[in-house]
Amino acid sequence: MSEKEPLHVIKVEHTHPYRYDEDGFTATRGNAWSAPGCHLGCGVIMYSDGDKLVKVEGDPEHPYNQGRLCVRCLAVPEAVNSPDRLLYPLKRSRENRGKNVFERITWDEALDTIEERFKYYKENFGAESVQFWQGTGRDIAAWISRLAWSFGSPNYTFNINAHSCYSPRIFACSFTTGTFWVGDYSQQFADRFDNPEWKCPDVTLVWGNEPLAANSDGAYGHWVLDVLERGSKLIVVDPRLTWLAAKADIWLQLRPGTDCAVALGMANYVIKEDLYDHEFVDMWCYGFDEFAEHVSEWTPERTEEVTGVAAEKIAAAARLYAQADAGLVQWGVALDQRIDNLENGRAIVCLMALTGNFDKPGTMIQPPELLKYITGWGREWLTPEQDEKRLGANYHPAVRVGSGAAGSSDCIEALLTGKPYPIMAVWMQSINSLACGGADTEVTMKAFNNSEFNVVADLFMTPTAMAFADIVLPIAMFPERNGIRCGDGCQRGETINQAVSPAGECRSDMEVNLELGRRFNPEAWPWENVEQMFSSIVEETGYTFEELRDVAPAYLPFEYGLHEKGKLRKDGGVGFPTTTGRIELWSHAFNNIGMDPMPTYYEQDNSPMSAPELCEEFPYILSTGARQWGYFHSEHRQVPHLRALHPEPTVQINPEDLADLGFEEGQWVWLEGPIGRTGRTGRCKRKVEAYPGMARGVMCTEHGWWHPEGDPEKLYDALELNCNNLITWDYGTTGWGANHKALACRAYPVKDGE
Amino acid sequence: MSKKGLLVSYNWCTGCHSCEIACQMENGLPVDQFGIKVSQIGPWQYGEDKWQYAYIPTITDQCTLCGKRVEKGKLPSCVQHCQAKCLKIVSEEEAAAAIAENGKQLFMTL
Numbered sequence: 001m002s003e004k005e006p007l008h009v010i011k012v013e014h015t016h017p018y019r020y021d022e023d024g025f026t027a028t029r030g031n032a033w034s035a036p037g038c039h040l041g042c043g044v045i046m047y048s049d050g051d052k053l054v055k056v057e058g059d060p061e062h063p064y065n066q067g068r069l070c071v072r073c074l075a076v077p078e079a080v081n082s083p084d085r086l087l088y089p090l091k092r093s094r095e096n097r098g099k100n101v102f103e104r105i106t107w108d109e110a111l112d113t114i115e116e117r118f119k120y121y122k123e124n125f126g127a128e129s130v131q132f133w134q135g136t137g138r139d140i141a142a143w144i145s146r147l148a149w150s151f152g153s154p155n156y157t158f159n160i161n162a163h164s165c166y167s168p169r170i171f172a173c174s175f176t177t178g179t180f181w182v183g184d185y186s187q188q189f190a191d192r193f194d195n196p197e198w199k200c201p202d203v204t205l206v207w208g209n210e211p212l213a214a215n216s217d218g219a220y221g222h223w224v225l226d227v228l229e230r231g232s233k234l235i236v237v238d239p240r241l242t243w244l245a246a247k248a249d250i251w252l253q254l255r256p257g258t259d260c261a262v263a264l265g266m267a268n269y270v271i272k273e274d275l276y277d278h279e280f281v282d283m284w285c286y287g288f289d290e291f292a293e294h295v296s297e298w299t300p301e302r303t304e305e306v307t308g309v310a311a312e313k314i315a316a317a318a319r320l321y322a323q324a325d326a327g328l329v330q331w332g333v334a335l336d337q338r339i340d341n342l343e344n345g346r347a348i349v350c351l352m353a354l355t356g357n358f359d360k361p362g363t364m365i366q367p368p369e370l371l372k373y374i375t376g377w378g379r380e381w382l383t384p385e386q387d388e389k390r391l392g393a394n395y396h397p398a399v400r401v402g403s404g405a406a407g408s409s410d411c412i413e414a415l416l417t418g419k420p421y422p423i424m425a426v427w428m429q430s431i432n433s434l435a436c437g438g439a440d441t442e443v444t445m446k447a448f449n450n451s452e453f454n455v456v457a458d459l460f461m462t463p464t465a466m467a468f469a470d471i472v473l474p475i476a477m478f479p480e481r482n483g484i485r486c487g488d489g490c491q492r493g494e495t496i497n498q499a500v501s502p503a504g505e506c507r508s509d510m511e512v513n514l515e516l517g518r519r520f521n522p523e524a525w526p527w528e529n530v531e532q533m534f535s536s537i538v539e540e541t542g543y544t545f546e547e548l549r550d551v552a553p554a555y556l557p558f559e560y561g562l563h564e565k566g567k568l569r570k571d572g573g574v575g576f577p578t579t580t581g582r583i584e585l586w587s588h589a590f591n592n593i594g595m596d597p598m599p600t601y602y603e604q605d606n607s608p609m610s611a612p613e614l615c616e617e618f619p620y621i622l623s624t625g626a627r628q629w630g631y632f633h634s635e636h637r638q639v640p641h642l643r644a645l646h647p648e649p650t651v652q653i654n655p656e657d658l659a660d661l662g663f664e665e666g667q668w669v670w671l672e673g674p675i676g677r678t679g680r681t682g683r684c685k686r687k688v689e690a691y692p693g694m695a696r697g698v699m700c701t702e703h704g705w706w707h708p709e710g711d712p713e714k715l716y717d718a719l720e721l722n723c724n725n726l727i728t729w730d731y732g733t734t735g736w737g738a739n740h741k742a743l744a745c746r747a748y749p750v751k752d753g754e
Numbered sequence: 755m756s757k758k759g760l761l762v763s764y765n766w767c768t769g770c771h772s773c774e775i776a777c778q779m780e781n782g783l784p785v786d787q788f789g790i791k792v793s794q795i796g797p798w799q800y801g802e803d804k805w806q807y808a809y810i811p812t813i814t815d816q817c818t819l820c821g822k823r824v825e826k827g828k829l830p831s832c833v834q835h836c837q838a839k840c841l842k843i844v845s846e847e848e849a850a851a852a853i854a855e856n857g858k859q860l861f862m863t864l
Contacts, residue, residue, distance in 0.1 A: 071772055
């Protein structure tokens with residue numbers, strides 16, 4: 001038990017202990033947090049018959065999802081029991097990369113080899129010569145950051161180019177308000193919508209996000225519906241008609257990539273029409289006059305010219321949002337997927353500040369946390385000397401101060417060139433770079449094949465493992481292991497409870513990381529088993545991991561109005577944790593690293609405005625990354641009930657464009673476009689879908705495609721299905737952001753035999 | 755005795771397919787058979803800022819209204835897992851009262 005005074009947690013009443021019998025099945029209550037699956041962490045009940053998982057249901061007693069569940073977790077038994085699972089550690093010699101000639105080995109041989117090779121590289125080339133890559137930040141981020149840093153490598157990175165996911169919004173928030181915020185759907189309270197302190201937002205502003213099928217900020221997407229049913233108005237900013245956009249009070253169908261201009265236009269209107277929150281701005285904002293001047297060029301008419309959204313709609317949306325007592329912003333990854341992506345987040349944060357939408361019920365709140373998941377775990381184990389060598393950080397002050405991770409594009413560059421130092425090995429945990437996340441597969445193929453030794457840890461054999469792995473480690477799925485859920489958004493004391501034995505010899509990500517961590521740096525990994533490690537993280541709840549299983553979810557203390565109470569700043573003063581103690585519309589933090597102190601709109605590369613000649617050849621704008629209900633990024637394609645929901649990748653095209661192009665519905669076509677500034681083009685195959693909810697000239701497609709049923713030595717068709725073939729590993733001047741959402745493209749039929 | 759059925763508040767159905775998969779998993783149905791199936795109506799535009807875009811779940815011959823679950827005090831699997839909370843099991847009278855109060859609802863019996 002902890003020596004510190006535990007936090008006063010609020011528990012939820014349960015009918016049963018965490019494990020009980022129901023109708024001859026063993027029921028195990030717990031949390032569902034990847035892999036497989038998403039960023040959230042729903043309460044589930046897993047039913048097993050002997051050692052076989054037979055059914056998963058939502059937990060009706062869990063306030064988070066209240067018994068609901070999406071298709072991916074409902075179908076988890078099919079994933080767990082899949083005949084295609086990786087069951088044993090595998091090895092293959094380097095010259096056979098890409099060939100389906102793996103050999104089964106023992107865990108001892110796998111781990112001994114990894115230990116021996118990594119230590120050899122560290123001794124001879126420096127710890128920085130080993131890169132540690134992780135996929136999207138799920139139940140992996142904390143463990144792998146600690147593994148990398150305690151090994152001594154500063155090159156812990158994410159499998160997406162130039163920080164184009166989530167962290168830009170965090171960074172933009174932090175450098176403007178001193179901290180990060182999430183929308184208030186009452187998720188911090190055990191009694192949820194009935195909590196007397198909570199107030200339903202008057203307006204919900206969904207921006208660059210399809211929250212019903214995607215998920216960020218630890219927000220369960222259908223909470224948007226919960227607040228609409230309780231009376232919230234809805235504004236949606238999206239180039240595509242989503243179901244929410246069709247129901248919205250106001251839908252702003254912007255030209256892809258122009259979000260920042262929309263936000264600046266709204267901010268200008270709010271100021272010009274005197275709709276801003278005078279008291280909040282006077283008390284808590286810095287740089288209002290400069291900001292007002294800065295945005296004054298963004299009249300509704302000018303905003304219309306750039307964004308394609310009618311001036312009167314910009315005005316109406318600004319008015320509706322500003323006049324609400326409580327406005328909640330539900331934003332998404334689209335804002336991160338452009339060059340200079342920090343500008344999007346900054347502009348929207350300034351809009352929130354002008355309207356006083358912070359720290360009050362139904363607005364943006366401070367998520368309670370047990371583990372600083374976002375900044376990585378175990379940073380103290382990386383020496384300043386090693387941090388000096390972090391790839392990307394030395395060229396980009398914004399990467400140096402804004403992220404603890406190395407720049408993935410810079411890691412690729414180092415793999416390709418051996419500069420500024422050679423890269424000898426790559427650790428790839430839950431990444432499927434050739435199908436998803438990674439850009440430009442031609443470059444990705446060269447980069448990872450330059451490394452002498454690659455280890456891939458994953459659930460299934462993937463295109464990435466088939467192409468690059470010298471050792472493959474089989475990983476257990478969440479119903480097969482223990483864990484805790486400390487991810488993005490509001491955290492709770494929450495346990496992931498093993499329901500069945502792992503398939504074959506699978507081990508959990510955490511077991512693998514702990515075991516390797518103990519071999520590399522025992523001092524940094526003082527725990528004998530993962531349960532001890534979990535207990536040390538949830539210590540503040542006053543429970544050990546074992547005790548927490550029956551109690552979870554344990555809700556952490558939460559308050560509104562922290563900035564007024566002096567609870568946001570380390571010095572105990574009132575205000576926000578910035579230099580001035582105010583939300584900085586004119587940001588000292590950005591100014592200090594040589595960036596524009598105020599958010600600024602930059603036109604994207606290869607857009608009709610920046611490159612009109614190129615766009616004659618590539619006349620369509622392609623937006624990638626549309627979500628499908630059954631899939632999480634590149635996962636779930638081998639789960640039959642999910643695959644049946646959407647068997648092949650599609651591109652949504654306006655019916656009139658479709659007629660112009662002479663395509664038939666369901667026809668296979670190539671989408672081809674210039675890869676950034678490389679001078680090359682890339683293409684991907686898609687099936688055509690006529691969709692009236694796309695503007696003319698704009699197309700929309702899903703990412704993450706491969707065919708698990710395909711030929712392993714053709715890398716499961718990933719190279720022709722990956723829409724990131726049109727995306728460059730290169731990025732803009734700040735090191736933050738690459739274009740995924742507004743790509744120039746043309747479309748033409750796939751020929752017979754292609 | 756009043757007949758029970760499924761009341762669908764289809765104004766809120768987002769087409770998330772949770773009802774379909776929950777039912778298939780509960781009843782061991784193959785990928786091409788359903789106890790409840792969602793249909794998509796739209797999207798099409800019928801005026802400035804006016805879009806028809808709806809989903810409507812419909813029960814099939816293979817639906818049992820999850821009698822066995824209900825006997826044990828649980829909700830039918832589709833009702834429990836519906837992310838939009840737009841499904842309910844109610845009597846004819848309750849359905850009539852609910853429909854009198856709000857539009858865009860559909861009552862289905864076996």
